[in-house]
Amino acid sequence: MTLHCLNSDAGSDLIERLLGWLDAGDAVLLLGPAANVARSTHPALAKLLAGDHRLYALDDDLIRYGVSPHDHRVEALGYDAFVELAAAHRKQLLWR
Amino acid sequence: MTLHCLNSDAGSDLIERLLGWLDAGDAVLLLGPAANVARSTHPALAKLLAGDHRLYALDDDLIRYGVSPHDHRVEALGYDAFVELAAAHRKQLLWR
Amino acid sequence: MAGKPLIWLTSAPYAGARMRAGIDTLMAFAAFAQHPEVLFSGVGVLALLRRQAEPDRREPSLRKLIDSLPLYDVETIWVDAASLETHGITREELPAFAQCLDAAAVKSLLNGASHLLCY
Amino acid sequence: MAGKPLIWLTSAPYAGARMRAGIDTLMAFAAFAQHPEVLFSGVGVLALLRRQAEPDRREPSLRKLIDSLPLYDVETIWVDAASLETHGITREELPAFAQCLDAAAVKSLLNGASHLLCY
Amino acid sequence: MRFTLLVLGAPDLGGANGHALGFSRALLDAGHELGCVFFQDSGVLTALAGCEAAQAEHDLRSGWQRLGLEKHASLYACSASALRYGLGDGSSSQRLLDGFQVRGLGELVEAQLASDRVLTFAD
Amino acid sequence: MRFTLLVLGAPDLGGANGHALGFSRALLDAGHELGCVFFQDSGVLTALAGCEAAQAEHDLRSGWQRLGLEKHASLYACSASALRYGLGDGSSSQRLLDGFQVRGLGELVEAQLASDRVLTFAD
Numbered sequence: 001m002t003l004h005c006l007n008s009d010a011g012s013d014l015i016e017r018l019l020g021w022l023d024a025g026d027a028v029l030l031l032g033p034a035a036n037v038a039r040s041t042h043p044a045l046a047k048l049l050a051g052d053h054r055l056y057a058l059d060d061d062l063i064r065y066g067v068s069p070h071d072h073r074v075e076a077l078g079y080d081a082f083v084e085l086a087a088a089h090r091k092q093l094l095w096r
Numbered sequence: 097m098t099l100h101c102l103n104s105d106a107g108s109d110l111i112e113r114l115l116g117w118l119d120a121g122d123a124v125l126l127l128g129p130a131a132n133v134a135r136s137t138h139p140a141l142a143k144l145l146a147g148d149h150r151l152y153a154l155d156d157d158l159i160r161y162g163v164s165p166h167d168h169r170v171e172a173l174g175y176d177a178f179v180e181l182a183a184a185h186r187k188q189l190l191w192r
Numbered sequence: 193m194a195g196k197p198l199i200w201l202t203s204a205p206y207a208g209a210r211m212r213a214g215i216d217t218l219m220a221f222a223a224f225a226q227h228p229e230v231l232f233s234g235v236g237v238l239a240l241l242r243r244q245a246e247p248d249r250r251e252p253s254l255r256k257l258i259d260s261l262p263l264y265d266v267e268t269i270w271v272d273a274a275s276l277e278t279h280g281i282t283r284e285e286l287p288a289f290a291q292c293l294d295a296a297a298v299k300s301l302l303n304g305a306s307h308l309l310c311y
Numbered sequence: 312m313a314g315k316p317l318i319w320l321t322s323a324p325y326a327g328a329r330m331r332a333g334i335d336t337l338m339a340f341a342a343f344a345q346h347p348e349v350l351f352s353g354v355g356v357l358a359l360l361r362r363q364a365e366p367d368r369r370e371p372s373l374r375k376l377i378d379s380l381p382l383y384d385v386e387t388i389w390v391d392a393a394s395l396e397t398h399g400i401t402r403e404e405l406p407a408f409a410q411c412l413d414a415a416a417v418k419s420l421l422n423g424a425s426h427l428l429c430y
Numbered sequence: 431m432r433f434t435l436l437v438l439g440a441p442d443l444g445g446a447n448g449h450a451l452g453f454s455r456a457l458l459d460a461g462h463e464l465g466c467v468f469f470q471d472s473g474v475l476t477a478l479a480g481c482e483a484a485q486a487e488h489d490l491r492s493g494w495q496r497l498g499l500e501k502h503a504s505l506y507a508c509s510a511s512a513l514r515y516g517l518g519d520g521s522s523s524q525r526l527l528d529g530f531q532v533r534g535l536g537e538l539v540e541a542q543l544a545s546d547r548v549l550t551f552a553d
Numbered sequence: 554m555r556f557t558l559l560v561l562g563a564p565d566l567g568g569a570n571g572h573a574l575g576f577s578r579a580l581l582d583a584g585h586e587l588g589c590v591f592f593q594d595s596g597v598l599t600a601l602a603g604c605e606a607a608q609a610e611h612d613l614r615s616g617w618q619r620l621g622l623e624k625h626a627s628l629y630a631c632s633a634s635a636l637r638y639g640l641g642d643g644s645s646s647q648r649l650l651d652g653f654q655v656r657g658l659g660e661l662v663e664a665q666l667a668s669d670r671v672l673t674f675a676d
Contacts, residue, residue: 017393175578483637
């Protein structure tokens with residue numbers, strides 16, 4: 001069980017690579033510029049939502065990047081829940 | 097007349113954007129990791145070669161990234177020729 | 193040399209300091225009466241988003257800085273329309289003095305500039 | 312904890328110092344007998360290319376460092392096969408002790424590791 | 431649960447360095463243990479003394495320092511990176527901020543061995 | 554022809570900072586003029602004193618210094634960036650390498666006005 005932290009809104013190539021390595025029980029957390037992917041109008045959001053993994057975004061970054069409202073299928077998290085998420089997944093990968 | 101310096105091998109999105117802004121008389125120079133695009137087997141090379149602009153690569157970077165041989169349609173340049181190229185184009189854009 | 197200097201802002205805001213350095217340069221060019229042009233593209237367009245609230249810290253909002261540009265005689269900011277689409281941003285979210293450009297219009301902006309500075 | 316630590320190298324070599332930092336970490340883990348695994352993917356695979364000559368400077372070749380890994384008991388390096396395709400690299404160019412992995416094999420490598428460090 | 435954090439991002443506003451600080455605080459508040467925070471590559475700029483920055487950026491460095499001085503968190507700047515970025519070998523307080531120490535990669539090796547979780551923070 | 558170079562990349566091996574140095578040398582060899590090299594953002598690390606690096610990286614800094622000291626090239630570290638990266642205000646040789654000067658963005662404004670070409674070097 002891996003927590004995939006995505007820290008870039010650099011385009012679909014990176015997201016395709018992340019999805020290719022995503023395994024059952026993994027989760028994805030949008031950090032930094034990737035928070036922007038949580039807007040309902042983002043063309044890459046649908047790809048990230050497909051599949052049965054959970055998709056989260058750091059609430060600080062949703063605010064920072066002015067993503068309001070964010071798509072309701074993305075769960076906003078504070079740092080306390082980020083820690084819980086990290087504790088619940090044995091490993092973390094950072095994509096940027 | 098703009099010299100487009102490409103300094104990244106990050107994927108096709110960046111190259112698409114560069115090509116979208118390329119104008120008649122512009123040239124493209126591959127620098128840094130982008131030197132790798134000059135290998136004949138690179139999937140993005142054909143896109144960069146289409147059109148009637150010239151395509152160059154810095155010889156130092158071809159050596160640095162082990163691109164040998166490079167595709168014969170890419171012209172290898174030293175720093176002296178890089179300076180001439182910059183002098184021959186009124187402006188430079190750096191893509192990375 | 194004809195034309196005005198163009199500051200091209202294409203780095204991710206709030207991730208590294210390059211976008212901020214570019215905006216500093218833009219404001220210095222304006223303060224020295226160079227009448228700079230500015231073009232946002234790529235992930236740089238994220239700097240244009242307005243925050244609904246401020247994060248709990250004294251972190252400056254780039255959008256607020258950008259909103260102040262007309263005070264420095266930067267009357268228009270240019271935005272690459274294709275980049276807005278890539279990042280899912282609608283024109284309504286941009287400052288009122290932002291103008292979206294298609295690729296042909298970007299080319300003529302680039303061609304008309306005296307110099308380009310790339311951030 | 313079961314498994315060995317895995318160093319994931321995914322930054323562009325010779326552009327910023329992150330790839331070099333990751334290789335330093337890999338060698339330190341090997342020197343401290345951690346038997347680290349290493350996985351190259353994305354633009355990080357460019358670090359695997361052999362130079363035909365050396366640029367006219369005392370710049371270390373990462374491939375030479377990588378070739379020395381078996382001396383530090385790193386017997387295999389793992390390479391994401393899809394990334395090789397993206398960057399137009401053929402398997403013949405890789406060190407003999409490199410092994411290419413498809414996505415399923417990468418997943419099981421990640422799952423088997425004790426910890427991941429991402430460079 | 432015991433965490434080790436690897437921080438590769440410079441102390442720029444709003445980036446990964448700040449994420450690592452927010453995460454560190456939250457994990458201590460939740461009663462977890464922080465094995466160490468290992469700063470490497472441009473992350474070591476966090477510990478460089480004599481930087482004058484905007485208030486919010488100053489807050490980032492002083493936030494780390496408080497974590498080191500008040501919560502006794504082990505904040506290690508990688509020695510190889512420290513030399514490259516002008517922090518020296520850790521002997522000069524003109525170069526290294528209070529609360530941080532310069533340590534070799536062996537420290538990261540030991541920290542991860544003793545940790546349940548290792549997370550990387552980078553832009 | 555007169556050139557101004559904007560260098561945003563840190564003095565890492567094999568990157569944009571080295572491209573800018575190679576380009577500067579070649580333009581002087583070709584009889585062109587170098588208005589100034591303006592280091593900004595992490596580019597100012599080029600001018601940070603007290604960094605100990607691998608030989609080749611040391612060569613990069615000393616290459617710039619030679620350009621400044623022997624060829625009288627104007628090597629300016631942006632003052633805002635210099636403060637952020639611990640170079641100070643330019644008054645201390647403990648912080649700023651010989652051959653470089655700390656200057657405000659106004660210097661970049663003037664340099665580009667007087668230049669035929671402006672090029673950016675960044676990773």
